[in-house]
Amino acid sequence: MSKIIVLIGAPGAGKGTQARLLQERRGIPQISTGNMFREMKNADTPLAHEVQSIMASGKLISDDLTYKIVRERTSKPDTAGTYLLDGYPRTAVQADQLEGLATEQGKTIRAIEVDVSRDELLKRLTGRRSCPVCGEIYNIYSKPPKVDGFCDLHSDAVLDQRADDSEEKVTVRLATYDELTRPLLDYYERSGRLKKIDGTGEIEDIYREIEGIV
Numbered sequence: 002m003s004k005i006i007v008l009i010g011a012p013g014a015g016k017g018t019q020a021r022l023l024q025e026r027r028g029i030p031q032i033s034t035g036n037m038f039r040e041m042k043n044a045d046t047p048l049a050h051e052v053q054s055i056m057a058s059g060k061l062i063s064d065d066l067t068y069k070i071v072r073e074r075t076s077k078p079d080t081a082g083t084y085l086l087d088g089y090p091r092t093a094v095q096a097d098q099l100e101g102l103a104t105e106q107g108k109t110i111r112a113i114e115v116d117v118s119r120d121e122l123l124k125r126l127t128g129r130r131s132c133p134v135c136g137e138i139y140n141i142y143s144k145p146p147k148v149d150g151f152c153d154l155h156s157d158a159v160l161d162q163r164a165d166d167s168e169e170k171v172t173v174r175l176a177t178y179d180e181l182t183r184p185l186l187d188y189y190e191r192s193g194r195l196k197k198i199d200g201t202g203e204i205e206d207i208y209r210e211i212e213g214i215v
């Protein structure tokens with residue numbers, strides 16, 4: 002039976018990195034609600050402006066809108082088999098809506114927790130910078146550019162910080178995770194569908210662990 006793999010972890014745990022690898026190497030479609038909202042917010046519509054302002058605050062978009070975009074995305078042919086959700090579900094209501102969707106699609110749900118300490122998360126998020134030209138990601142603590150504030154590959158490109166990676170917004174995002182998303186771990190654990198992995202260490206080691214579960 003095809004599966005819906007759910008990656009759960011605080012912002013900065015590395016879910017997106019691992020999801021991308023699974024997509025590249027195993028062809029498992031990565032459905033990232035965060036990426037879908039980031040694409041959506043660039044349009045010039047009232048809905049896009051609303052999405053933009055909620056995202057910039059570090060809070061969550063409504064469950065119903067989020068469900069709608071997940072449902073729409075997972076009705077495309079490439080998700081007929083196993084697919085992976087990165088950043089969804091994030092609330093109890095979303096988890097419930099996903100149960101219904103899984104039943105409808107004839108799939109089973111497997112959840113993987115990517116666990117990273119709070120100190121490490123803070124460094125990863127508030128230290129993250131990216132090149133506006135090529136998208137290369139840096140971290141001022143763990144992967145600094147050669148010249149402070151500038152891309153190694155595009156020497157005149159000033160590195161960007163995501164609006165929601167400021168210290169203030171990161172605090173909101175982590176608190177939102179603790180309050181609304183962390184309880185889902187219990188929910189999947191109780192139904193025997195949760196595996197926990199350590200999200201610190203080498204990307205390749207973490208990948209191998211996740212691949213073993215998938």
Ligand code: AMP
Binds near residue numbers: 034061087
């Ligand atoms: P992410 O890149 O996964 O950290 O998501 C960035 C932002 O997109 C979040 O802070 C939320 O505002 C929004 N978002 C992403 N996924 C969800 C979700 N499942 N439910 C509600 N909002 C979401």
